[in-house]
Amino acid sequence: MEPILQVNHLKKVFHQRGKRDIAAVNDVSFCLYPGEILGIVGESGSGKSTVAKLITRLEDVTDGQIVLDGQDITHLKGSVLKETYGKIQMVFQNPVGSFDPRRTLGDGIGESLKNKGVSKAEIRAKVAELLEQCGLEPEYMDRYPHQVSGGQCQRAAIARALAVDPKVIICDEATSALDVTVQKRVIDLLQNLQENKNLSYVFICHNLALVQQFCDRVIVMKDGRVVEEGIPDEVIQNPKEEYTKMLVESVF
């Protein structure tokens, strides 16, 4: 099976004036297969979010290659780059902050459709459908981000990601800000959507127990590098690297 996403020898160096360069991501390679959920774990500062930003092209790569659905997207710019956002979407940690506070959730969810020239009536119908798929009543489209709970807002953020019919969703600590029961419901939602729409996820997460329960495969990052990779049960029960052992011991 061809990977839906392939990352080859990815590197990102941040240059800071008057300070040492930071190699936030250093020679990272991995594949994501259709329908797969790949976890990325590692301590704070290990480069997880930078990997997410490189894959979604929110940051330019210093070196390496990103191939999405057979297309090299590493250096795409302008309108061609925008087209790739139809295939890959990101869900962030802070759902409320990811919506414009002055606009309704419906406006946020429907924005990509509006940009495509879809009519107002069609957008409302599609937004209602997306909200329902994410477990929210259609009336939530007229609410503002501050008028819903964190869990509801994260559902709306997932609905927004789904609006463009993506193949890959990058979840960067997407459930970390939610309390445990809400977190469980959002994970169930992601799992259902994955099964129904054959989505693939890159699931960046601090919580190893969640990764064990939710992910098909996991990579462990340290200092911008991948130090271990495998099936979550094996990596957690029988970690090969000292760093992974430490990570596991600090959680379980």
Ligand SMILES: Nc1ncnc2c1ncn2[C@@H]1O[C@H](COP(=O)(O)OP(=O)(O)OP(=O)(O)O)[C@@H](O)[C@H]1O
């Ligand atoms: N825009 C930037 N400019 C300079 N350094 C940066 C920038 N973004 C990230 N870094 C640095 O790159 C390294 C990796 O950061 P990154 O946010 O990718 O880590 P992370 O594993 O996602 O951490 P966390 O789990 O805390 O979110 C860190 O040392 C960070 O300080």
